[in-house]
Structure formats: structure tokens, C-alpha cells
Amino acid sequence: GAVVSQHPSWVICKSGTSVKIECRSLDFQATTMFWYRQFPKQSLMLMATSNEGSKATYEQGVEKDKFLINHASLTLSTLTVTSAHPEDSSFYICSARTVSHGYTFGSGTRLTVV
């Protein structure tokens, strides 16, 4: 089946620094990748949709200059949280959609900003 590998699984960073999260589709090509954020006991909230080779589409209220998304290849999408602050601490999850396998989710990244 389709597998999306997400790294790192957890990261702790200092306030003001940047963190990059990677999602790789291991055995398929992901033309579209979705990035979600999940706070404790809350729903997955869509942050942005990225399409290979084009600019990401951000949801209302999500700062595109803070959450940089790059989808330069059909197997790799990255989310960089720039100048992270404690309020950015959350669980970040990527998801790829294919016609044959539907939606496949990464295992998530727990970001803690101290």
C-alpha cells in the first residue's frame, strides 16, 4: 500500500529558530500533499495544500511567510516553521492523495518550541 514517511517524529527547538519537517511518499508519486496541524483534543486543521512544482495554497489565517511549504518533487514535500514561537507547538501531519490509494497520512511530527 501507499506509505508516507514523515520526519522527524518529534522535535524540540528554541524560540526564534526554524524547523523543517519532511514528508516522503515511498512507493508512489504524490502530486498533491496536504499539511494539517492538530492541537491536543482538537481536530486536524488544514493548513495548506501543496501541488508539485507550484506554490502552495494556504488556508485563511495561516501565515504563508511563517509556514513555508516546498513541493519540489513528486516524492517530497517539506514544511518549514520559521522563527518558531511557543504558540507554534503542535502536532503537524502531512497527507498525500492518490486516485488508487485515497488519502495516506504521515505519522506526524510533535513540535515543541521552548
Next chain:
Amino acid sequence: EDQVTQSPEALRLQEGESSSLNCSYTVSGLRGLFWYRQDPGKGPEFLFTLYSAGEEKEKERLKATLTKKESFLHITAPKPEDSATYLCAVQPREGYALNFGKGTSLLVTP
């Protein structure tokens, strides 16, 4: 605006005690309703997709049903390993992004 509401927020069952989780939705043209299981600190794990009212799908102790307004996830004779958060999501007519509910946290005790 599309909305997905899950109830109850939390559910505690004894092992073997069957129950149902509810997912009510309002969406501009449903293309698919999805059920996922999420364990703590993990990404969602796919369970079912339902496309039209009246459709039902089963997998082991789980059965998902769909009407025009809601979906149920029935759990028959649950076991402790069924403890997890169950998420419902809809795919509206426009776009491909899923819209998630807050989930139901299920705890099954021995």
C-alpha cells in the same frame, strides 16, 4: 460552511460492550465520508470510505453506515486494543482536502 460534528467526545466501554459513534455533517455536496483511527502521537489510520446514503462497510468489529445527514461507526464486542480516537472526515464537492471532526476518544477497559 462545511461542518463535521462527532459525538460523544469521549466514550468508555467495558470489553464486549457494543456501542456506536456518531458523525453528523453538513457539506456542500458530499463526495466521500471517511473514518480513521488515530492512536496517541500517530497519524490517522484509514478505516472506511462511504460514498452514498445507505452504504455500509465492515471490518472486523467495526461497521460504518451512512445517511444523508450522518454516519455511524458501530463497534461490536470491543476489545481493549480498540481504544483510540476515531476521526470522521468529509470530502466536499469542491477540492480534495478533507474536513475533519474533533474525534471520539474511545477507551475500552478489560
